[in-house]
Amino acid sequence: DTGVSQDPRHKITKRGQNVTFRCDPISEHNRLYWYRQTLGQGPEFLTYFQNEAQLEKSRLLSDRFSAERPKGSFSTLEIQRTEQGDSAMYLCASSSRDRKYYGYTFGSGTRLTVV
């Protein structure tokens, strides 16, 4: 297992376009998280899944944002009608439900630039 993979690594898009990011978690991990990080700030929680169920969504996640994890494996995060304020690093992480260890493994992120 090579860890958490995110694709693409970088995305430049024009304002108003839709973008979709993909995250492949560690296969044994049933929990998957999306975070957003802007320059100089810590990551901010967006949403998380346990298996295919989306259990929690941040108020940061406007109607333009949607996330799916249809088979409980990989996840996609779509942003519709992108705005310049959406420019950020989008991080995905996964974790195990094992009560002995709730450690997180992060992907390298997708850097979105909206021009």
Add this chain to the structure above:
Amino acid sequence: KNEVEQSPQNLTAQEGEFITINCSYSVGISALHWLQQHPGGGIVSLFMLSSGKKKHGRLIATINIQEKHSSLHITASHPRDSAVYICAVNYGGSQGNLIFGKGTKLSVKP
């Protein structure tokens, strides 16, 4: 107000120095994490703590639940330790998400 506060925001040290980064939080937590982020975005989980102290190589993490405070120590610092160190917490019984501090940018000079 950020619920997780880190200090200092920036830290410059000479190689070999002992380094301490502090984290305080405002409510009860179920776990606290120390993470390392290198330029380019990759985040590595260093420690997860719910009590006491953990050590891994030159890194030591401690937590005081009563005082709602944690520290990350680096002994015999090295330039390759240069990174942003982030404290994050799980609140209460929820494992649903992490609340992050803004990070401490560490630069270790040779």
